[in-house]
Amino acid sequence: MSGTSSLPRIRLSGRSFLALTLTPEAPLADWLNALDAQLARSAGFFAGKPIILDLNRLTAETPHLSFLKSALEERGVRIISIENGDPTWPAVAEWDWPASLSGGREVESLKEDKDEAPNPASTTLILEDPVRSGQHIVWPNGDVIVLGPVASGAEVSAGGSIHIYGALRGRAIAGIGGNSAARIFTRQLAAELVAIDGFYATAEEMGAEHNGKPTQVFLENETVVFRSMA
Structure with a gap:
């Protein structure tokens, strides 16, 4: 041997x-x-x-x-x-320059691969369980729907919009591939941070009138805007 x-x-x-x-x-x-x-x-x-x-x-x-x-x-x-x-x-000159990465693509382009047939089932991620503290959900292919709450210390990132049918207490980051038309929807806004296409707003910037209320978040003239939902 x-x-x-x-x-x-x-x-x-x-x-x-x-x-x-x-x-x-x-x-x-x-x-x-x-x-x-x-x-x-x-x-x-x-x-x-x-x-x-x-x-x-x-x-x-x-x-x-x-x-x-x-x-x-x-x-x-x-x-x-x-x-x-x-x-x-x-x-x-004195920087420790990291080795260059190759083959990377903008997140938005992951949805359009001409070498592969589109898969409609993969465009939306549906989470039936709550997103717990410490969890990081990343879905660059489209929207994310969370049927429960997003806990403080949790994070949900999506290439498209984010729909949260419970309380949003953690972080929601939509439009991560440069999608400025993405939105965030939640039945109870109590977020640590929200972001769309790289523009952020923290809890202090969300306005007391939206705290704990059904709210949508969108981008307007590179400003994160909050609007109440009936």
Whole structure:
């Protein structure tokens, strides 16, 4: 018997994760202050989430660029890839530049794969059980319908709209692939955070008149709007 015949077989399987893209803007000091304010309202928002750092709104001459990566890491942002920047820029020469990812697509494009026949059954995810604290539901292919509540500390993300027939106490993030027409509907708004197409609002910004009430959330002129439902 050869020495290799007793070795275990190596098993490989594929697994996909949703990575968030963070796009800083100049002046970086103001942008970091805005990020700190967001994190103060929603502690742990980036915890455990892979982040792609997109530098397309910055240049090699952007002031304080050299400190950006370390500043993000100090805030718990875990960068797995950097896009639209150049490692030869003098300001980023000392960065530990992550290996580039390949094959990624915008989430919205996952719904339109010309090499595969469309599957209507996969466009909407229906959750019959409550979404409990600590659970993270990610469905980039369309709408998510939750028949029960979404607990504090839970998160539901969808490429389309999110419909919650119970109380929304956690986080709901709709339109994650750039779908600004997505909406969030809940019978009882008590959310920690809601977002549509990257625009966020926290509990303090939702208005007392909507607290605990049937509410829809949508985007209007890049502003998150709350409207009562009868």
